[in-house]
Amino acid sequence: MLQVYRMLIKSQRLLVGLLVITFFLFLLLLNGNYIFTTTGQNEGEVVAAWASFGFSFLLSISFLAVGAFVWVYAHNRQIALRLLCLCIALIVAFTARNSIAVNKWLAFISDTSSILAVIFLSAFLMVFPKSITVNQHTNTPDWLLVWIYRCYLSIISITGLVMIGALFVSYLFSEQVAGWLSFSDLLYFLVTLTGILLLIVCSYRYSTLRWERQQMSLFMAGVILSAAPLLFFTVIPQILHLPAFDGRMTAATLCLFPLALGYSILRYQILVFDTYVRKTVSALFGVIFLAFVVYIIVALGNICLADYAVRHRNIYALLIVGVATGLSPIAWWLAKVLTEKVFFREVTQYRRFLKEPTIIADETLEIADAASLITSAAIYTFDTAQVCVFVFDESSGQYRLYPELTDGAGDESRRSLLHSLLRIFQLPLTTGETNVDYLDNFLPAIQRLRTARRPLLLSEAIRPSKHKPMSLERFLTSKSPLGDEDWLLAPIRAQGKMIGILVLGKRGDQPYAGPDLEFAQALTARFSMMLEMARLYARATQHTDLLNNLYSISTMPNSAFNTLEDAANAYATVAATATSSAAEMWLYDEQEHALNLAVATGHGPRLTTCSRLIGMQESDWTSRFVHTQMPGSIDDETKSALPTCLPELPSCPFAWLPLRKKERSIGVLVVTYARPHYFFKEEMRALEMFASQCLAVLENVQMTLALRAAYERQKELDQLKDQFIMTASHELRTPLTTVLGYIELLGQYHERLEVESRTEFIDKARRGCDELSLLVSNIMDASRVNMDVAAVRLRPIQLSQAVSHVLEILEATLTGEQRTVQLEIADDLYVKADDVPLRQVLLNLMSNALKYSPSGSSIILSAIQEQEQVIIAIKDHGFGVPPSEQQRLFERFVRLERDMNSPVRGAGLGLFICRRLLEAMGGQVWLESSGQPGEGSNFSFALPMVPKQHSIEVEAVKLPV
Structure with missing residues (x-):
């Protein structure tokens, strides 16, 4: 909507400009018709007519161009309107002046x-560069001045209209203008011109701002x-009766007045042409001043050396040329200096600011210090x-604010500017x-500023990329939609790269344009190398700090880590602290070929929500x-370089550092x-070296833990050996003592013993031998259980049949001890097992x-079906x-301490053999007991269930060692 409104406004202005141009062409044709139709055939009259027509055309076209241009582009519409009226009046005056002799x-x-031009010029000066009737301090109307200048404008306007009426009457009834009217006309112009000079003086006096005085x-x-x-x-020269030039030649420079007038109005809307305009103005003043000096030299020579010039004309000419040539460079330089001193004083002031000595330390500055110097210089130069x-x-990849904002009131201006920029x-x-x-860095305004050849106004930087400015809009500002917030963005470049941005905010009512762009660029160029050195120093310092922080952990011995997770956590913490980010340690599971998240620490995002890759x-x-x-964005090229194990695209930058040496994989260190974040080569090298160090430490920790585990295992084996020796000696000694005792009794008293006693002694000795043989067999079973499980053959086994076989073996014991066995086993339960190991397991558990x-x-011996298993x-x-x-009961040679001195014999191998056999058949065994006397124990084991009619192929199952 705003664009449409601006297009309509500009269309209206262009339409008015076209009407003015059409009116000018009509006057030009009318003037040419009167001049050339009334000119005689005399060649001199024709040349004079052409010269007069060309002069009026040159002046008129100058005022037309300036008036139309200012009307279309000027921000201040009051100034634009009054200037357009002034230019139209002067166009008519100069165009019709050549034909007054014939019409x-x-x-x-x-x-x-x-007369109208004088009135419009007075009205123009009342508002240029700023209304002189407005109090500059309070920005409110000064009613006394308003009344004075309104009276003045009313008086000259009424008097001018009276003069116009008198002229009309005089031209209507007389061929010539009366003498008193000519005198009144001259007097009127003298008074009004005097008033105009007073207006100029007052305008300059009441212009307190530098840019307003510059326009004046x-x-x-x-x-x-x-x-x-x-x-x-x-x-x-004519007044002094000196040689003079033809007025038609010297009056040609009058066409420069409208150009200077238009330039003074649009002074702070011009963006890049200001430098060339200033050079052109300085050159014109130089030419005029040089011509004036040459003219003075020639005039003085003609006066002082008139007799000598007659007698020695050639020597006189050479003398005049030599003096003029010697003084010409001085005159040219003096003209340029005076031009800048008098008419471009703000340029001189800018240059003086830039030449002021800046306190720059010999040593390398921090970035904050360098930015502070640039900020101070900009405040001093641009008065903001x-x-x-x-x-x-x-x-x-970001442009960060330096120095950092503080909470004090001194940074309120910078904070306000920053918040407005972000908005x-x-x-x-x-x-x-x-x-x-x-x-x-990805902001379109920053991208546009990077490719710009000059500082940009904020409205230019945020202009949509599809909007292509017209040819003049690139060099001349238009009405900004940002209003007072149309600040200046100056790129700071070093070695062809934009290393910084200088943002100049509001400074009163003065917009940024003209020389501000040139000297903002000069200011950034002056400090760019200093800022670049500060950046390089900060980068080197950052790399050094990174190395120091990363390798601070190298002094910690490997023995300080009790587990692999402790080492992973320590190195992940150091990586997160050194990089001011988050770190994750993933450990590799070789059996499942997967990464498991072990540690996630630091302040930052997670690489993925999964804990397993x-x-x-x-x-x-x-x-x-x-x-x-x-x-949150990753380009296609980066996507192809991501690790394939990631289930989702990461939303943050990260470093993926595998911990692998040859074919041995430990894990992956990830920094997010x-x-x-953009990685430097030295940063990548430092992180890879840190990952290598972490890999070496984790390997050492693994080996240390393996050695420690082996040592603990050896200690455990030694303990088992000692326990075995103790248990075996205790368990074997009892039956052996019984056998030896009865044999000794038989040897001493066999002749005296009765047959029944002898038979009893022999039976007891035989039972002792059987018990001793059983103990030795259990020990032998435990030693060859690994060989037995390798021969296990799985097939469907009817559980009730295997239980019946075991009960037949134990029938004598059950009868002698008056035991009852409650069976709760269905006949249709089949398990996947080997018959002999299954019976051995049942026999060991029943014996216990x-x-x-x-x-x-x-x-109680029961069996239930649970899912696809049978639990006995x-x-x-x-x-x-x-x-x-x-x-502990399921380990080798382990018995309870209370059972060591009980009459119950055992080597502590039965449950161990059961566990190994069940694992070979794909089952497991466990114990449920409260440990309270009388409540007993419940030994349970599970085996895979097989349907009754189902047959399976017999397969060998090897138990891992």
Whole structure:
């Protein structure tokens, strides 16, 4: 909508300009018709007519061009309107002036236009460069001045209209204008011109701002530049009766007046042509001043050396040429210096500011110190407190504000400017709990500023890329939609790269244009190398700090880590602290070929929400450094370089550092960053070296833990050996003592013993031998259980049949101890097992239940189906097993301490053999007991279930050692 409105406004202005041009062409044709139709055949008259027509055309076209241009582009519409009226009046006056000799009404039009021009010029000066009736301090109307200048304008307007009426009457009834009317006309112009001079003086006096006085200086420079040749080379010589130039030649410079007038109005709308305009003005003043000096030399020579010039004409000519040539460079330099001193004083002031000595330390500065110097110089040069310096941070790809904002009132101007910039760029003021103090590199305004050849206004920087400015809009500002917030952005470049941005904020009512662009660029060029050195120093310091922080952990011995996770956590913490980001340590599971998250620490995002990564490829064991050009975005080229094991695209930059040596894989160290991050070569090298150190430490920790585990295992084996020797000696000694005792009795008293006693002794000795043989067999079974499980053949086994076979073996014991066995086993239950190991497991568990429960107590043997398994449970009513000792019972040579001195014999191998055999058949065994006497124990084991009619192929199952 705003664009449409601006197009309509510009269309209206262009339409008015076209009407003025059409009116000018009509007057030009009318003037040419009167001149050339009334000119005689005399060649001199024809040349004079052409010269007169060309002069009027040149002046008219100058005022037309300036008036139309200012009307279309000027911001101040009051000035544009009054100047357009002034230019139209002067166009009519100069166009009709050549035909006043042949047509009295054209003379009347010319005189009328001259009077109107004086009135419009007075009205113009009342508002240029700023209304003189407004108090400069309070920005409110000064009613006394308003009344005075309104009275003045009313008086000259009424008097002018009276003069126009009198001229009309005089031209209507008389061929010539009365003498008194000519005198009144002259007097009127003298009075009004005097008033105009007073207006100029008052305008300059009431212009307190530097840029307003500069515009008035340029206006006066235009008056002097256009009138000086006519004054010095025609009027003054004629008054002094000196040789003078033809007035038609010297009056040609009058066409420079409208150009100077238009330039003074548009002074602070011109963007890049200001330098060339100043050079052109200085050159014109130089030419005029040089011509004036040569003219003075020639005039003085003609006066002082008149007799000598007659007698020695050639020598006199050479003398004059030599003096003029010697003084010409001095005159040229003096003219240029005076031009800048008098009419371009702000340029001189800018240069003086830039030449002021800056306190720059001999040693390398910090970035904050360098930015502070640039900020101070900009405040001093451009007289504004709103100055921000953003320096490019290559590691994050952002332009960060330096120095950092403080909470004091001294930074209020910078904080206000920063917040306004973020609002215009549509960026958040905070991210979480952190205030935003940077500009992202991917912003279109920053991209446009990087390719610009000059500083840009903020409205130019944020202009949509699809909007292509017209040819003049590139060099001349139009009405900005930002209003007072149309600040200046100056790129700071070093070695062809934009390393920073200087933002100049509001400075009163003065817009940024003209020389501001040139000297903002000069200011940034002056400090660019200093800032670049500060950036390089900061980068080197950052790399040194990174190395120092990363390798601070190298002094920690490997013995300080009790587990592999402790070492991973320590190195991940160091990586997160050194890089001010987040670090993750993933450990590799070789059996499942997967990465498991072991440690995630630091302040930053997670690489992925998963805690397990599968599908590792060989290419994933190479280092990857992935950066993002903008938050949450990864280009196609980067996607192809991501590790294939990641289930989702990461939303942050990260470093992927595999911990692998030859074919041995330990894991992966990952460093993630919350902000956009770009990796330097030295940073990548440092992280890879740190990963190599971490790999070496983890390998050492693994070997240390393996040695420690082997040592502990050896100690355990030694303990088992000692326990075995103790248990075997204790268990073997009892039956052996019984056998030896009865044999000794038989040897001493066999002749005296009765047959029954002898038979009893022999039976008891035989039972001792059987017990001793059983103990030795169990020991032999434990030693060859690994060989037995290798021959296990699985097939469907009817569980009830295997239980019946075991009960037949134990029938004598059950009968002698008056035991009852409650069976709760269905006949249709089939398990996947080997018949012999299954019976051995049942026999061992039933034997334990009989040995460790009192005679006469019952035993419950049950089996239930649970999902795809059959769970067999043997419940006794003995002393039970304490929970703390239950797991140890399934190891070799382990017996409870209370059972070591009991009459119950055992080597502590039965449960171990059961566990190994069940694992070989795909089952497991466990114990449930409260440890309270009388509540007994419940030994349970599970085996795969097989349907009754189902047959399976017999397969060998090898138990891992």
